Structures are given as structure tokens and as C-alpha cells.
Amino acid sequence: MLPLDRRSAPNWRAALAEIAPACQTQHVTLHAANLLLARGRLTEAEAAFREFIARFPDQDAVLISFADLLRRTGRETEAEAVLRQAIHVELDRLGCADDERPLVESYIFAAERGQAPPAASPPVFVAGLFDRFAGSFDATLRERLQYRAPEVLFEAVTSEAGRELRDLDVLDLGCGTGLAGELFRPVARRLDGIDLSAGMIEQATTKNIYDRLVTGELVAFLATLDQAYDLILAADVFVYLGDLAPVFAASRRSLRDTGRLAFTVELSDSPGYHLQPTRRFVHHRDYLHETARSAGLDERLLDETWTRLQEGRPVRSWVCVAGAS
Ligand SMILES: C[S@@+](CC[C@H](N)C(=O)[O-])C[C@H]1O[C@@H](n2cnc3c(N)ncnc32)[C@H](O)[C@@H]1O
Known part of the structure; x- marks a missing residue:
């Protein structure tokens, strides 16, 4: 020495x-x-x-x-x-305004303490989070977190279809900067996207891959639609929704009878859904199954997978492709 x-x-x-x-x-x-x-x-x-x-x-x-x-x-x-x-x-x-603070405060408190959560993350929380993150989202998610929800979703949709995908009318819920949109564009006749975060929509716009982009809340947006889609996607988005009944029902109404709803969520081993300290929800497979059934959807594929890293470890997730019952 x-x-x-x-x-x-x-x-x-x-x-x-x-x-x-x-x-x-x-x-x-x-x-x-x-x-x-x-x-x-x-x-x-x-x-x-x-x-x-x-x-x-x-x-x-x-x-x-x-x-x-x-x-x-x-x-x-x-x-x-x-x-x-x-x-x-x-x-x-x-950047929460005074009148928004109590709602977001109780949501974050519930996340930290494992208390009964609200049905969804407050929109102002989601928009604030992703507006700040938008400029660095692609690099951070891809390089540091090995984000792969779009690829997992693409593979699941292709494998469930059992044929080459083409000419689909696709709606990308929570489209973010368009990472899933980029993968699905080649098989889409029409590709629309909706996201709460104006910053994320701004990034998606620069990619020039969407036919229509809307800034807004996805369940409310689905309720206004008068057109039907072949495929509705949500890559790593329903982690900001606890109760999936409203989005499943609204998606079913906007799907053609042969259409598919394809999404990823984080996996819970205990029944129902729960809000984590990460501020993201996790869902149990029985909850997905029952909630989809009640909305007139059947799971055609439900596989365990991982979508990104968290603190160096893969995040256990579900990938699900559902179709009309
Ligand atoms: C983790 S990012 C994933 C973005 C994109 N799907 C992808 O795979 O790169 C989650 C996105 O969902 C959006 N989001 C979450 N809840 C939403 C809601 N209720 N309505 C609309 N967008 C929502 C967020 O603003 C964010 O852009």
C-alpha cells in the first residue's frame, strides 16, 4: 500500500x-x-x-x-x-396553476404513499411532464432507457394478424414525438395522432408522417370522432390511465368490426390497477381481460414483455392486441 x-x-x-x-x-x-x-x-x-x-x-x-x-x-x-x-x-x-395544484398534489401524494389513486393521471400533470421532456424524449428514451414499446407493438400486431399489414387506417393515441407512428406509417393508408402535450405534438409534426395531429385528451377526442379505424395504437400511454374502461369503450366505438386496439401497459402481480411512485399505473392481466370484455373487446394476444429500462432493469409489461367480441 x-x-x-x-x-x-x-x-x-x-x-x-x-x-x-x-x-x-x-x-x-x-x-x-x-x-x-x-x-x-x-x-x-x-x-x-x-x-x-x-x-x-x-x-x-x-x-x-x-x-x-x-x-x-x-x-x-x-x-x-x-x-x-x-x-x-x-x-x-x-408550471401548475394555483387552481390545478390540489388535484395534482393529491395524485402525487397517492403515488408516493400507495394510496387509492384517481382514475387517471391529471392531464395538466401529463402535459407539463412531457412538454418539458419533448426536446430530449427520443434520445433519452432510445439511448438511455432502451425504449422499445413501438417495436413490441408492431411485432404483436403483425403476429396477431398473421399476414402482412397494409393500407390500414391507424389512430396513434398518445402519439408523443411519433416513435410508434414512424414504424406504422409504411403500413398505413391514413395515420392520425393525438397527444395531450403540445411540445410532443410539435416534435411529431417535424417528422411529417401523420395525416392529422391533434393536441388534446385522448378519451375526449375519441368521443368526438365520426370516422372508424382499422387499428388504434397506444404505445406506453395507458400507464397514465388507471381505469381503462372509458378508453376501451371509446376505442371500441371508433374501431371497424375487424379492427384492433393494440397497447402496452406495465404489469401488476396484484389484482386491479395501482399507481406507483414512478407516477405510472400498473395493471393486472385479469383486470385487462375483464375490462376489455365489458367494453365489447376480446384479447387476441396478451404477452408478457418489457418496454424500457428503469434504474437499469427491464420494466415488466403486457402487450395486448384486442378485437371486437
Ligand atoms: C411515454 S410517452 C409515449 C409516446 C409514444 N406513444 C411513443 O411510443 O413514443 C406517453 C405519451 O402519452 C401522452 N398521454 C398520456 N396520457 C394521455 C391522455 N390522457 N391523452 C392524450 N395523451 C396522453 C403523453 O403526453 C405522452 O406523449
Whole structure:
């Protein structure tokens, strides 16, 4: 081992503080807090978190970790106050207006605490999230998260059809920047897209692949349609809807009798549907089966798959192709 003389060694911490004070606090203190928390050294972790938060009070992910620590050590009231502080940071970032804040706050609180969720993510939350994300969506999802819901969907639709797809009238629900649209364009006679986020629609427009693009809420949009489609797609979109009964019923009304609704959702092992701390819903296969049946749809294909990575691990998902009963 190299000999180490602490008295004569240059003080690298002081040098780092001089050239990059934010880096010193952000990286070293936060890393220490997380490491101590992971190793169960809660008293020391708490001290490191408090030091970090005093300097950077508006980092919601850190506040959420700290709230968890407080909960684990029995300080429920303080934990809730810190969690609400984190949620307010998130609401500011999303640009929520005053009258929208209570709804979004209770949704995020339910996600963090596993409480009974609303039927869907609030539209203002979804639009705010994806408007901010739109410019970097394709690169982040494809390169960092290995996003593959569009490919999974394309393969499922082709395999269920058992023939080459062509000349389809296609509606892309939650079309985003058009990653699924790009795959389905060659087999579409007509391709329409709808999305809540104006920023995502702006990106999709530049790809020049859609016949019609609409900014709006998808269930409300389906209710206004007077035309029928051969294929309605939703790649990684129903994760923002808990109760799928309205979208299944509205899709059935907008499908030709030979048409298909094809979608991916994240998988739940427990019955029904649940809202996760990720702010996304997961669904049980029996829930999909029963809700589709009630809407006049039968599953023609339901396979377990994965659609992207989360914290380096594949997200367990369902891919489903349903047709009129
Ligand atoms: C993860 S992105 C997927 C985008 C695209 N389908 C793809 O595969 O790249 C989810 C998209 O669904 C949209 N979305 C979620 N809920 C929606 C709703 N209720 N109405 C319309 N769009 C919605 C979001 O705005 C976002 O663009």
C-alpha cells in the first residue's frame, strides 16, 4: 500500500470547494447521504441529508428520500411535511396553476404513499411532464432507457394478424414525438395522432408522417370522432390511465368490426390497477381481460414483455392486441 501522510497531504477538499463549491456539496454530501441510508446508518444519513437540503432545498428527489428516512424512523408528521415540500417543488417545475395544484398534489401524494389513486393521471400533470421532456424524449428514451414499446407493438400486431399489414387506417393515441407512428406509417393508408402535450405534438409534426395531429385528451377526442379505424395504437400511454374502461369503450366505438386496439401497459402481480411512485399505473392481466370484455373487446394476444429500462432493469409489461367480441 502507498504510504499516506495526512499532515503533509494537500487538502483536496478545500481545493475542490474553491474551484467548484456546488460540486463539493452536491456530489460528496449527497453521495454520502445516500450511501449511509443504503447501509442503514440512519443517524449519520440524516445529518448528511439535512446539510445538503439546507443548501439545496429544491431538489424533490432528495426531499423524497429524506421523507422516507423520517418515516422509517417513526417521524410521520415531519415526513409528510417534507414530502409535501417535495411535491410543491415538482408542481412548480410542472408550471401548475394555483387552481390545478390540489388535484395534482393529491395524485402525487397517492403515488408516493400507495394510496387509492384517481382514475387517471391529471392531464395538466401529463402535459407539463412531457412538454418539458419533448426536446430530449427520443434520445433519452432510445439511448438511455432502451425504449422499445413501438417495436413490441408492431411485432404483436403483425403476429396477431398473421399476414402482412397494409393500407390500414391507424389512430396513434398518445402519439408523443411519433416513435410508434414512424414504424406504422409504411403500413398505413391514413395515420392520425393525438397527444395531450403540445411540445410532443410539435416534435411529431417535424417528422411529417401523420395525416392529422391533434393536441388534446385522448378519451375526449375519441368521443368526438365520426370516422372508424382499422387499428388504434397506444404505445406506453395507458400507464397514465388507471381505469381503462372509458378508453376501451371509446376505442371500441371508433374501431371497424375487424379492427384492433393494440397497447402496452406495465404489469401488476396484484389484482386491479395501482399507481406507483414512478407516477405510472400498473395493471393486472385479469383486470385487462375483464375490462376489455365489458367494453365489447376480446384479447387476441396478451404477452408478457418489457418496454424500457428503469434504474437499469427491464420494466415488466403486457402487450395486448384486442378485437371486437
Ligand atoms: C411515454 S410517452 C409515449 C409516446 C409514444 N406513444 C411513443 O411510443 O413514443 C406517453 C405519451 O402519452 C401522452 N398521454 C398520456 N396520457 C394521455 C391522455 N390522457 N391523452 C392524450 N395523451 C396522453 C403523453 O403526453 C405522452 O406523449
